[in-house]
Amino acid sequence: MSSDDLNKRIAKYLDDHQKDYIQRLSDAVSIPSVSAWPEHRPEVVRMVEWTKSFMETLGITVELADVGEQKLSDGTKLKLPNVILGTYGNDTAKKTVMIYGHLDVQPAQLSDGWDSEPFVLTERDGKLYGRGSTDDKGPVISWLNVIEAYQKLNEPFPVNVKFVLESMEEYGSDGLEDLLKSLKNTFLSGVDYVVISDSYWLGKTKPCLQYGLRGICYFFLDVECSTKDLHSGCFGGTIHEAMTDLIAIMGTLVDNKGHILIDRLYDEVVPLTLEEEELYKPITFDTAAYCSEAGVQSTIQSEKDQILMHRWRYPSLSLHGIQGAFDGCGCKTVIPRHVIGKFSIRIVPNMKISTVEKLVENHVQTIMKERNSPNKVSVKLEHGGDYWIADPNNPQYVAARKATVAVHGIEPDLTREGGSIPITLTFQEQTGKNVLLLPIGASDDGAHSQNEKFDISNYMNGMKVMSVYFQELAKL
Ligand SMILES: C[C@H](N)C(=O)N[C@@H](Cc1c[nH]cn1)C(=O)O
Ligand SMILES: [Zn+2]
Numbered sequence: 001m002s003s004d005d006l007n008k009r010i011a012k013y014l015d016d017h018q019k020d021y022i023q024r025l026s027d028a029v030s031i032p033s034v035s036a037w038p039e040h041r042p043e044v045v046r047m048v049e050w051t052k053s054f055m056e057t058l059g060i061t062v063e064l065a066d067v068g069e070q071k072l073s074d075g076t077k078l079k080l081p082n083v084i085l086g087t088y089g090n091d092t093a094k095k096t097v098m099i100y101g102h103l104d105v106q107p108a109q110l111s112d113g114w115d116s117e118p119f120v121l122t123e124r125d126g127k128l129y130g131r132g133s134t135d136d137k138g139p140v141i142s143w144l145n146v147i148e149a150y151q152k153l154n155e156p157f158p159v160n161v162k163f164v165l166e167s168m169e170e171y172g173s174d175g176l177e178d179l180l181k182s183l184k185n186t187f188l189s190g191v192d193y194v195v196i197s198d199s200y201w202l203g204k205t206k207p208c209l210q211y212g213l214r215g216i217c218y219f220f221l222d223v224e225c226s227t228k229d230l231h232s233g234c235f236g237g238t239i240h241e242a243m244t245d246l247i248a249i250m251g252t253l254v255d256n257k258g259h260i261l262i263d264r265l266y267d268e269v270v271p272l273t274l275e276e277e278e279l280y281k282p283i284t285f286d287t288a289a290y291c292s293e294a295g296v297q298s299t300i301q302s303e304k305d306q307i308l309m310h311r312w313r314y315p316s317l318s319l320h321g322i323q324g325a326f327d328g329c330g331c332k333t334v335i336p337r338h339v340i341g342k343f344s345i346r347i348v349p350n351m352k353i354s355t356v357e358k359l360v361e362n363h364v365q366t367i368m369k370e371r372n373s374p375n376k377v378s379v380k381l382e383h384g385g386d387y388w389i390a391d392p393n394n395p396q397y398v399a400a401r402k403a404t405v406a407v408h409g410i411e412p413d414l415t416r417e418g419g420s421i422p423i424t425l426t427f428q429e430q431t432g433k434n435v436l437l438l439p440i441g442a443s444d445d446g447a448h449s450q451n452e453k454f455d456i457s458n459y460m461n462g463m464k465v466m467s468v469y470f471q472e473l474a475k476l
């Protein structure tokens, strides 16, 4: 059969089974595998088991790798979820592709402002709403659905596949780096290509391939002022309050232009070259749509190129929250005794995590000295992940471009991702092979946000692209 005929046959099978794929995603979304909530760890484990069973029904050999324990901020330890190592096929005449994905999700509650229950996959206007639908359960299940389609049609699978599916990605991929290093000469050997589908297009209609990611340094800023919470009428005005120090420090981190105010933080950022500037010009990007997707009036930068550069090639600092602060409704006149500020810095080539850590520490100490406060303050790097950049001219990217053109009828843009997939650089280093980011979700999917969704069309076309990509890899 010609490869065109095979593509048509697979595409028809996929289209005919859309309902089954939605049900499968619904089953996965119903498991609230939130890695950031320690009390939900059994749910994360349930998600690992669910995926393992599904993979085994497809004849994939699955091994669960123990990656040790997580140390929680209160000093207690919690077993990390096992990492799934899957092997499908070992034909030495075929290429071997390693697929990475994650089964954990960001926290979500209806009360955050969702229009439907976050862990009940809900279809509205061709979109599947639910936490993890696009990040990253939908894409992970898509890879598996494609394998199933070949089996049901009795078509030989074009490549060997290895899977690494973890469940702590949203918390910095705890334990995974050491595991991959230990597997360098065993499970990882013989891999020809690595592919990850855990990111999003730059717009709603035009596909892209990505060759870069920002890294992340996530900090906990801890301030303690007293042995107990205090009445603000009895003590306000006489003591150094923890929240006042915390907010003062957090207020010195970044200005209203998005510029990070930590001394020397930009020293290691690679300078922009004329050649790099040219890369932004052909990229399709709608700034008005970007604002509307984010639900904001305007962006800090007005030019397309500047917006993209500040997403991809410059660092950014975001404030995420304050643990221990009063956040209920009504008015509580308390002075909290102990608060922990959460913020992160997205890092870019050539920033080093260790340098960022030192600079943040210096900055906090300097501000505290100026404040002359006796409060106990410490800042800790909770987790860090490196930035990553690849060669988009590698044959693997050519294969993915051909697959995209075959399904979408258009050349994908070559872009970078502003988010982080902390383990990506480790895959590149430990396999010595090219890594491709093959996003299938749309820019308005709202990963990490309320009403996260995955468009049915992206789900279906994403599987078709994956299928052709495997065939194109086999031709290399
Ligand atoms: C891009 C990917 N789907 C993602 O959402 N990554 C997270 C990873 C992370 C690291 N620390 C916490 N989460 C992200 O970019 O925030
Ligand atoms: Zn993800």
Ligand SMILES: [Zn+2]
Pocket: 106, 135, 170, 447, 448
């Ligand atoms: Zn995520």
